[in-house]
Each structure stands twice: as structure tokens, then as C-alpha cells.
Amino acid sequence: MTSNPVRVQPVVEGVGVAGAMKAVFLRDMKVAFRQRQDLLNPLLFFVMVVTLFPLGVSPEVSFLREAGAGILWVAALLSVLLSLDHLFRHDFDDGTLEQLVLQPQPLFLLVLAKTLAHWMLTGLPLVILTPVLGVMVHQPGNSIGILCLTLLIGTPVLSLIGSIGAALTLGLRSAGVLLSLLVIPLYIPVLIFGTGTVAAASEGAPVGAYLALMGAFLFLALTLAPFASASALKISMSNS
Amino acid sequence: MTSNPVRVQPVVEGVGVAGAMKAVFLRDMKVAFRQRQDLLNPLLFFVMVVTLFPLGVSPEVSFLREAGAGILWVAALLSVLLSLDHLFRHDFDDGTLEQLVLQPQPLFLLVLAKTLAHWMLTGLPLVILTPVLGVMVHQPGNSIGILCLTLLIGTPVLSLIGSIGAALTLGLRSAGVLLSLLVIPLYIPVLIFGTGTVAAASEGAPVGAYLALMGAFLFLALTLAPFASASALKISMSNS
Amino acid sequence: MSEPLLQAVNLQCERDERILFRDLSFSVLPGTVTRVEGANGSGKTTLLRILAGLNDAWSGDLYWCGEPRARQRESFLRNMLYLGHRPGIKPLLTPMENLRALMAGRRPVSDEVLSRALEGTGLAGYQNVPCRNLSAGQQRRVALARLLVADEPLWLLDEVFTAIDADGVRAIESLLQQRAAEGGAVVVTTHHDLTLPGMQRIVLGGGLTDDE
């Protein structure tokens, strides 16, 4: 089968970085769509938290109008948090992650591709579902628009920060607690600014500064998180 | 090593049902305490949900006093729900469950022992932590007492109902969604009566009838759930 | 000793709409070793799980000591030992604790006997080390220690040589042979060239799928 004589190949004769990233992204998407029920997990959890509150706390309009946006943000945060463990876990268990670490391309770019796939599969569907749930908890129209915008900027930040935690806790059997403890302190500013933006909008205050700050969070997370995750993955791999 | 001649043993020469149940219970407890971090998972989630609400929704005393008991009940329900997948999953993966199904004792009693261990490791700690969190969300003293009582009766019901769902979805790779969809409709009455009892108490109404009804839930779950779980386990085992 | 312990008549099993095997009839007599053979994917594991009662997706008849197995559940389970791909070993517990828990549901055995059984499978000195610190082969050996204390006359062993080194393989082979000599019955699947005197073979044709 191997027609060439066996010899050490120069590095240039390989697959480009873009091609490798695309392959990683597409494989994750393909696996997810092969198991469509898994795609529903974060969505279902999101809907569940949002609907249990009217049942368990109070179904009154005044309560829901006041608390609704906050409930949606907390539900989205918890939903992303619970999906993080899957980001690398299956790949770790079946050996795909070993092969990923051993690819010649820079690992942080491959991790970025995986994180992007994770966001497209968890964060983005939440954003798309938000208008429906927003109406359900009696949010006014302009609040819903701002709410969607803050979640659109905020959920990728949650995925990116979360990837660091997921990579660090990968070798551990009981990753859940540590993952939450590592990640939540970094999530709280995103939550506070996210809900703060919606609150400001509902009071008619300008939200430009808020949104700019959230954009800065996103930029920072995009540039730093993949490096941190890649280093953490190598450490976790070495200890396993 | 086998000193006796090899022959078919009569059934009576075995371990009694009580001994086998105790062994199952003790093994689950021992494994849990060997991995203490796992014990913290449901507790941490409980605390997390309860503390994110003041941050994400509103830290005002009037809001928290109104919504606090409901938030605690919803948090407890979600916490138990998320822990259900572990009830049989690890045993299934490492083959312990196969050996359990093949024990000569009635399977539903062994499942009951496992469910009891599950409640002691997840539901009971939540009940114990409730007074602290109740004070945190500004609940008055007598509400906290009733809240603890409703959770003490309610959480075993959640574990028992949940064991059926966990057993049914065991063979599936993406059990999460189905498990939630199966279990939540059965959880909602428990949630409504649980929070209803607390609301009645805080208005000074008598709660005896509420508590009797919750007791009836518990009795019903104790007598029916282990049978259903055992049957579901055998089906899941056969399809794997 | 001539009545078969387990008898299968016209067993048939489908998986994913393909027939794995059909018209499979055989008897497992006391004092014999039976090897289930077949290529990867021919249904060896499935057959063993059917015999153990873990898989219900079959048709045909199974008899335990001459009576339909379904009516003899308790007697069958009391007298049958099944070791699967997944050995039932908790990584967090030590070999002693694992073995004790596995025996607890079957019959009372003293710790001393269990400890000697672990020594007998080459785990002397590892009795109280958590299993997750042991290698894959050593974890298999914990499961195999059960064979040294088992009084069940029928053993169903799936891929029992996996991850075991050459010395271990020889030890298991002689254990199986000795077991048959004492009157026990053993049914094994293995990729190893296991050949014991008087061994029965069940050869499965190439089907589509096997359990993982």
C-alpha cells in the first residue's frame, strides 16, 4: 500500500493548519448530529430551569417580569457549565484526544476549533431559543432583543473559559466539582454584566458601554483561552 | 482451593437477602467515600443555583424572602436530577451491574439498597445544608423548619422515581434528555406540594394535610419504584 | 454425572436485522470445557450473554439441569458464574474489597480465603492497593481470583485471557483443566489457541455484529 519508500518526511509535506482545524470542527459537528438527542440536552435543561421557576416559586406576571431575564441568564450559564464536561471527555475516553495532541499542527488552534464546535452546539441554540422563553416569562420586546444580544456575546465567552476548566480537570474521575469551582468565579462577571445590560435597557439607559465591555471579554477569551486549554490538555494527558 | 466436590448447590445454601442488600449498600457508600469529591457535586450545584440568583436576578431582601423557598426546592430538584445518571452508570460501565443482575436474590431489593445509598449520598446532605442556605436567602425561622421537613420527605421520592428513569435510559449513550423528560413530569407534583406546604406555613395555615399527602407519595414510591427499576434494568441489560 | 447442566435447543439470535446464528443446539456436561469459536463479530459474546441470562433477544429453548431455565432462575443463578468483558471491578476499591463485595451476594467466604485467592492469581502484596493503581492485566486478575473460590458448577467466561501475560495464561489453562477434572463445566470464548484434552467446540459462522 505504501508506494513511497519509507523515509523521514519534511514538515512542510503535511496538512495545513486550516485544513486540520476544519477537520476537527467537522468531526465534532458530525458526531453531534449523529447523536441528535445529545444536542437537546443543554436546551432541555435551559427550558427546564426556566419553566420550573413559575411552578416552584410564583407564576405571577409581576414576579416573572422582574426576575425573568435573570432566570434566563442563570439558566443559560448553568446549561453551558453542565455541557463542559463533554467537551473533551468522550475524546479522552476513546483515544481521539491522544491523536489530536500528536498532530503536528499547533494544539491551541485545534482546541479553538473544538471550542467553536462546542459553542455552535450548545450556546448558539440557547440564544436562538431565548425569544420564545423570554415571551413565556413575560419579558417586553426590547428586553428580549438585548437579552439575545448579551447571550450571543456572552455564551462564547462561557464556552472559551469553560474549555480551560474542562482541560484542567480531564484526568480526574470526579471532575464536576473542581470544574465548577474553577469556572464559576470567572463566569460571575459575565453574568453580572449580561444581566446588567438587560436591566439598563429595560430602564431606558444607554447600553453601548456595557456591550463594549462584553465584547472586550469575548476578545480576551478568544486570544487567551485556547492557549491555556492546550497547555492544560498536555498536562492532563501526561498524568493519565 | 475448592475443597468441596463440584456439584449443583441447593438454593438455600447462599447468602440471605438482608446480607446481600447490606453488601450492596455498603459497597456504594464505600466507593462514594473513597471519592469524596463526588459527594460534593450535588451539594455544590445546590449552593451554586441558590447563590447565582441573588447575583443574576436581584439581591433585594423582599424578592429573596418571597422567592427563596421556591429557589431552594427547584435547586434541590435539579441537583437530584443531575445526580441520577450516576446511580447505575458506573456500575454498568465496569460490569458490576451485570454481576448484580446475576445474583440469586430478588433484584428489586438490591435496587432498593442502591437507591437508599443514593439518597443518603445526595438528598440527605441537601436537607442538612438547607438551614444555612435558607438564612442566606432571608427565610424566616419557621419557614426553614417546614422547608427542611418537606425536603426530608420529598428527596427520597425524587431518588426513587429517578431510579426508574435511570434504569430505563441506561443502555442509551445520551441518556440525559430522555431521563429528564421521563422523570420531570413525575417530579412536578412533588415540587408543587413541597413549595405549597412552605407557602401555607408562612401564611400560618395548617400543614398537616399537605405533609400527609407527601408521606403518601413517599410510601407509594417506596413500594412501586424498586419493582419498576428492576424490570427496567433487566431490559437495559439485555439490549446492551 | 452424565445429565447436562445446560442444554440449548435450536437457539437463534438476530441483531440489527441480521441472523447471528440459528439452529444452534448443544449440551454442556459436567466435567467438560467448551470453547466458543468464531471470527471477530460472529456473536461469541452475544451467545455467552444469552447463556448467562443477560440477553433476552433470542428464540429457542434453554434447559438447566433438565428443566426450562426460566422456571429455575434462582437455582440457575446460584450455580452459574459469569465473567464478562467488563470484569465488575471498582477502580476505587482494593482487590480485597472488590472480591469481598462480589462474593457477598453469593456465599460467605472468609477474608483469609479471599486473600489467598488473590495471591493465587499473582496479586500477593497488592491486596490492599486501590485497583485504579493496577494495570489492566492486574485488574483482570482480580476478577479471575473469583475462579479460585467459586463453588458454582457452571462457569461462563468471556475473553478470559485478555491482557494477561504468558505465565498467567498457562495458569488459567491449567485451572480450567483442573476444574473440568473435578466435575465443573466451563464455557469460554477466547482468541488464544486454547486446546485442552476432550474440549468441545462451538463454531459460530461469520455474522454481522458482536457485543462490544
Added chain:
Amino acid sequence: MSEPLLQAVNLQCERDERILFRDLSFSVLPGTVTRVEGANGSGKTTLLRILAGLNDAWSGDLYWCGEPRARQRESFLRNMLYLGHRPGIKPLLTPMENLRALMAGRRPVSDEVLSRALEGTGLAGYQNVPCRNLSAGQQRRVALARLLVADEPLWLLDEVFTAIDADGVRAIESLLQQRAAEGGAVVVTTHHDLTLPGMQRIVLGGGLTDDE
């Protein structure tokens, strides 16, 4: 062809505060097969993971084509193929999709070549069946199909015969031999009695633990 691809000098590795091996020095030359031997728990898997660069808990020196491996990361990864215990096969994808994804990060290979490689490992007709419907042995064969399209001169293969039936074992043996004849270098761990002409052996003493 006499410069070693990989050279280890005074390798030492501790695990759980016990020394698995020390002062281990060897060279892997092009055109050779090297077998890592040792009982269960002696550190075979750990050594292979160290050589592959997956485990950093070691001291000593490793050279790739004469230069320290740490400085040659990209060249080393481009020219080394590692197959571990866990084969990197996604159960939800088909053999074709798995193989395509595994090759995607290494070099472009046409679907036709990949399909032929799968046929070459006995998976003809299974190319588009989801891997979770295949048996454990068939899933290993998907991973092994990589060997039929690999151009990496160094192969590190951990327990490559696991769950493979006798015909498959012979096919792999002859593949390794042919590979060495073409100038490739192969390092394997196995419990099988693998003996090839000119084979190098690295024997590890009995340590405490091995990777799972």
C-alpha cells in the same frame, strides 16, 4: 540507513513513588522491529507513551534523528504514528469517517485509498456501518487500517493484537515484517509470542504499576 530514528539515553520513570525503570538506553534504527516486554504492570504502556511524547513524567534524554526531541516537536510528530490502548475510534462514525478524520490531520489521502485500506484489514462491506455496531475486534481493525496508509517512518504500537483473531494476528505480523523490510521502524508491546527475524527486545523489570 544507520542513523537511529529515535534514541533513548538513561531513561528513568517513577510512578506512585516507585521506580518503573531506570538507566534505560536504546536506539530504534530504521528497518527494525523492537518489542517491549515485561509482565503485567512493568511499565510497557508508560514507556511507549513517553516515547510518543504523551507522558512527561520522565528524566533522561530522547533524541529524534540525532537532535533533542523537544526541539524537533513538529518533525517528530509529523513522522511518528502512535496507536494506543484506546484506538481513537468514534463509535458514532463509520470506519470510513473515522479513518478520514484520523488522516485529515496528517496528510491528504483519497477516499479510494482509505476504502482499500479498510478492505485490507478485513472490513470490506463494513466501511459505512457505524463503528458502535462493530465488535471490539472490528473496531481495533479500523484503527489498524491506518497502518496500511501510514507514511510515518516510526510506529509506536501498544497492544496491537488485542481482540484480534488468529488470522488478523498473522496479517499484522507480516505487515510489521514488511514494514521493517521497507525501512520503517516499529516499536510494539504485546503479550503475544511475537518473534520476527532480527527483532530487538527491551525487557522491563517487574515494577508496580502500568497505565490502564
